[in-house]
Amino acid sequence: MSVTATTPAETAAAAADAAHFLSATAMRGGYGKADILHGCTLNVDKGQIAVIVGPNGAGKSTAMKAVFGMLPLREGRVTLDGEDITGLSPQDRVRKGMGFVPQVHNVFPSMTVEENLEMGAFIRTGDIAATMEQVYELFPILRTKRRQPAGELSGGQRQQVAVGRALMTRPRLLMLDEPTAGVSPIVMDELFDRIIEIARSGISILMVEQNARQALEIADIGYVLVQGTNRYTDTGAALMADPEVRRTFLGG
Amino acid sequence: MSTNRQAAASSRWRAPVLFAILAVLFLLEGTVRNAMFSGSWNTSLAILNMGLISAITALGVNMQWGYAGLFNAGVVGFLALGALAPILISLPPVEGAWAAGGPRLMAALLAGLGTLALASMAWHRLRAGRGLAVTLILIAGFVIYRWLFDPAVTAIEANNPARHGNIGGLGLPILLSWLVGGIFAAAAAWAIGKVALGLRSDYLAIATLGIGEIIVAVLRNEEWLARGVKNITAIPRPVPYEVQLQRNPEFVEFAQSWGFTAATGSGVWVKLGYMSLFLVVLLTLILLAQLALNSPWGRMMRAIRDNETAAEAMGKHVTARHLQIFVIGSAVIGISGAMMVTLDGLLAPSSYNPLRYTFLIWVMVIVGGSGNNWGSVLGAVLIWFLWIKAEVWGPALIGLLTLPLPDGGLKSHLLSGSPHMRFIAMGLVLLLVLRFAPRGLVPER
Amino acid sequence: MDILNALVAILNYVVIPATAYGAQLALGALGVTLIYGILRFSNFAHGDTMAIGTAITILFTWMLQSFGISFGPLPTALLALPLGIAATAVLVLATDRAVYRFYRVQRAAPIIFVMASVGVMFVLNGLTRLLIGVDERRFDDGTRFVINAREFREWSGLSEGLALRGTQVLTVVVAVAVVWALFWFLNRTRSGKAMRAYSDNEDLALLSGIDPERVVRLTWIIAAGLATIAGVLYGLDKSFRPFNYFQMLLPIFAAAIVGGLGNPVGAIAGGFIVAFSEVAVTYPWRKVAGYLAPDWQPAGLLQLLGTEYKFAVSFVILIVVLLFRPTGLFRGKSV
Structure with missing residues (x-):
């Protein structure tokens, strides 16, 4: 270990990274010349649910994309399970154990539910029947609809297909971009329950949510982003209890 | 990156220099007689006149593509519709x-x-x-x-x-029929645009491809209209006939004072007459187009082309604007169609081939610089010159290239196939320009 | 008896030719629709891809014939077909590498791809002329007729004859086999599903680890195969003239749009809709009317439209679909 010459600071950073399962530190970047992220840091531990909340335009979805490699970073690094993945493409990150559910256009509409799940497992070579069985157990409705084109399902069912598709690679980290956008409150509760269930099976969750209150309730750790930087970071419960956070971001 | 490089290179001298080179080509064609050039002013001016008409066609296509991003794949049909006007308007009853x-x-x-x-x-x-x-x-x-x-x-x-x-026709002046040709084409464009605009961009291309084929089919088969494939000849001329000039002693003397025989001189004189007419039409159209482009209407047009969604969000009625420009562009194409049969003095519907009359025009527009009127003119005259000369140069080139080959099947096959080379050449020119100089020879400012 | 005669006439002059033609159009439209679904542009070079694929196959056919090889009652061209497909696929892949890939990387607008395909069309057109010339060529050998009009009349005692050409049967059999294979590939194999996934949602396909370049390559190979088969079948059934293939672009596009661009089932249905309308509208019904209503003596041929306007039929169908249902009958990609 000590043979390679490293500065104390780098060693410390590496140690800090290694402590978290996912660690995205001091990310800076954006789409054009102007940066959207100004030193944003996100950490998720094994089996944890991490939730990113914040006002519109705070860079929540951008931060997710940066973590997933869909946005070039000018500064900062991303490590997964202690391995530096900053330079990897999204596809390679999938191979390393990250799963991503985009906010919209997250299913193959003309393909059946089962084919959607199969496509999720495209990079796997072995038998996928067991994983598919797990997804069907998690979302029983998908089993009954498995021969139907995903485009014909309801919004909530489509989200289940989308999450199921991402689970098919057996990811160790599942990233969800506003999974409850546009679904009814009942379906939202149902989805959150499933997400807790997924986390209990040892998969880390990182998600962006508009429904901040409900999301923070299930969060082990919450990140409040404002203008591309971390404003508050604490456990979900602590953020909910913080009067300042409540007043500014949770509407009282 | 390639666009940046081009923008830097496109100094204000670029267009004049290119036009000067073009002029030299026509001068060489008119004066130098060797393997490459004919040395005949009649040939040179004939190419130029057809080039000027193609320039007007290209101008119409450029309005649709360069100003609005509309792909008209039925140029041949609008040309043919325009060509009908001299028949119905100016032929004697x-x-x-x-x-x-x-x-x-x-x-x-x-x-x-x-x-x-x-x-x-x-x-x-x-x-x-x-x-x-x-x-x-x-x-x-x-x-x-x-x-x-x-x-x-x-x-x-x-x-x-x-x-x-x-x-038969109405016996009205031939110049009037040019305008009517534009109206014919505009009417067809309105009908087709009503249906296909506002949908995906390729749908207009496919629909115009269809209307083009149908108009040409009508011209070919409806004998009552323009005698179909029996052709119409002796279309009235806006300029004197060569024979008339040759009979006029004053003209013969005039021609000889310039060193021309009566036969050559009369041909050159007639062609110069056509050239002046075509230049007047071309310059008027360019002037109108430039005025329109710099008006609020033109700025809106370009805004729509550059960002359709944003323009729509600002309350601009994109489809209606597209219909306007499509109709206007088609009218210009129709005018050039009427001019073309006037120049030929003949309507031969079987010659209306989409490769020559639709897609070659497209090559002219893209090579010249889409969005730039002068670019279209340059591209049209240049490509037309090359298209005609390729008929001579192609076999010569093949002959040169196959010189080392032994006489036999392959050599004779290649030599006999050389006229087809110009399709390949034009395709390659289009592809190369599209890729390496997408803004064309004279880029839009 | 007269009703039977009328039926035989309809069968002979409408149903059989339209079925063969419909199968050829369907194969062509399938190629167009697949390219549209995956590469997202209308390929104007498809007609000329068909032409050059057919020209290459004809050259291979002549080569086989010069070796004295024949295919018994079937046309020799069928033996040459795999060679023709392979050569066309190589050509088309080279085109993609040289032309389209650049714009794909740039994520250029679809209309730029269309423009590039026009350039490719020119080049392919010139290559075809160079390869085989512009003249009409017939290259069908083997058995001419499965059912001969004279023999049918003698056998049935009807006054109306029924002729079924070998190439017509061949067209339908080959088309059915090809379509079956294509759908099996698209619905049952991993690569086929990856193609559908890519067509459905490109970004999600990338996230799922599907290699876009592989999908694109596969698409071109399949499109080259479909184009060559469609072109050879058309050439066997009628004759080979390069310009006819360019003109088939319109009915093929019409078929693909009627069925919904990007939708393979729609392309097949569209092919038959266009073919049957075209043949039915341009067929002179006088003969059939004569059998059904012998007393009625109509003045004209009872032909709705002259055969020279057959393209107008595709066009009208196209316009009607664009007016009332721009996504096509079978719901293709969004407008």
Whole structure:
């Protein structure tokens, strides 16, 4: 270990990274010349649910994309399970154990539910029947609809297909971009329950949510982003209890 | 990155220099006689005149593509429609044709249009059972139309079929027919644009491809209209005939003072006359186009092209603007179609080939610089020059390249195939420009 | 008896030719629709891809014939077909590498791809002329007729004859086999599903680890195969003239749009809709009317439209679909 010459600071950073399962530190970047992220840091531990909340335009979805490699970073690094993945493409990150559910256009509409799940497992070579069985157990409705084109399902069912598709690679980290956008409150509760269930099976969750209150309730750790930087970071419960956070971001 | 490099290189001298090079090419064609050039002013001016007409066609296409991003794949059809105008407007009336079936023919055409109008009205007014109503209207209208149309056509085509057999013209001035050609093309463009605009961009391309083929088919087969493949000749001219000039002693003397024989001199004189007419039309159109482009209307047009979504969000009616520009561009194409048959003095429908009259025009626009009117002119005249000369240069080049080959099957095959080389060459030119200089020779400012 | 005669006439002059033509159009439209679904542009070079694929196959056919090889009652061209497909696929892949890939990387607008395909069309057109010339060529050998009109008349005692050409049967059999294979590939194999996934949602396909370049390559190979088969079948059934293939672009596009661009089932249905309308509208019904209503003596041929206007039929169908249902009958990609 000590043979390679490293500065104390780098060693410390590496140690800090290694402590978290996912660690995205001091990310800076954006789409054009102007940066959207100004030193944003996100950490998720094994089996944890991490939730990113914040006002519109705070860079929540951008931060997710940066973590997933869909946005070039000018500064900062991303490590997964202690391995530096900053330079990897999204596809390679999938191979390393990250799963991503985009906010919209997250299913193959003309393909059946089962084919959607199969496509999720495209990079796997072995038998996928067991994983598919797990997804069907998690979302029983998908089993009954498995021969139907995903485009014909309801919004909530489509989200289940989308999450199921991402689970098919057996990811160790599942990233969800506003999974409850546009679904009814009942379906939202149902989805959150499933997400807790997924986390209990040892998969880390990182998600962006508009429904901040409900999301923070299930969060082990919450990140409040404002203008591309971390404003508050604490456990979900602590953020909910913080009067300042409540007043500014949770509407009282 | 390539665009940046181009922008840097496109100094203000770029266009004048390119036009000067073009002028030198035509001068060489007119004066130097060798393997590459004919050394004949008649040839040089003939190429130039057709090049100027192509420039007007390209101008019309450039309005549609360069200003609005509309892909018209039926240029040949709009040209052919324009070509119909001199026949119907300026040819002398055919004796007996109108009496044979004229009124009945008009009634048939009115019945046809009326049916379409009625069907459209029924579709918009009725609620319940409108599908059935429209179908019945269309069927009844078609039967009436054919009942009126068929005997009229038979009668007209039976009228002196060896010489005429067509409905004939109105005997009006030929220059007027150029305008009418534009109106014909504009009307067709309005109809097709109404249907295909506002949908995906490729749909307009496919729909215009269709209308192009159909217009050419009509011209080929409707003998009452323009004698079909029997061709119409002796279309009136806006300039004097060569023979008239050759009979005029004053002109002969004038020609000889310039060192031309009467035959050559008269040809050159007539071509110069055409050239002046074409230049007047071309420059007027460019002037109007530039004025329009710099008006608020033109700025809006470019705003729409550059960002359709944003323009739509700002309350601009994109589809309606697209329809306007599509109609105007097609009208310009129609004018050039009328000019083309006037220059040829002949309408030969079988020569209307889409590769030559649609896609070659596209090569001209893309090479010249889409969005730039002067670029279109440059591209049109240059590509036309190369297209004509490729007929001579191609075999010469192949001959040179195959010189080391032994005489035999392959060599003779290549030599006989060399006329087809210009299709390959034009395709390659289009692809290379599209890729390496997408803004063309004279980029849009 | 007269009703039977009328039926035989309809069968002979409408149903059989339209079925063969419909199968050819369907194969062509399938190629167009697949390219549209995956590469997202209308390929104007498809007609000329058909032409050059057919020209290459004809050259291979002549080569086989010069070796004295024949295919018994079937046309020799069928033996040459795999060679023709392979050569066309190589050509088309080279085109993609040289032309389209650049714009794909740039994520250029679809209309730029269309423009590039026009350039490719020119080049392919010139290559075809260079390869085989512009003249009409017939290259069908083997058995001419499965059912001969004269023999049919003698056998049935009807006054109307029925002719079924070998190439017509061949067209339908080959088309059915090809379509079956294509759908099996698209619905049952991993690569086929990856193609559908890519067509459905490109970004999600990338996230799922589907290699876009592989999908694109596969698409071109399949499109080259479909184009060559469609072109050879058309050439066997009628004759080979390069310009006819360019003109088939319109009915093929019409078929693909009627069925919904990007939708393979729609392309097949569209092919038959266009073919049957075209043949039915341009067929002179006088003969059939004569059998059904012998007393009625119509003045004309009872032909709705002259054969020279057959393209107008595709066009009208196209316009009607664009007016009332721009996504096509079978719901293709969004407008």
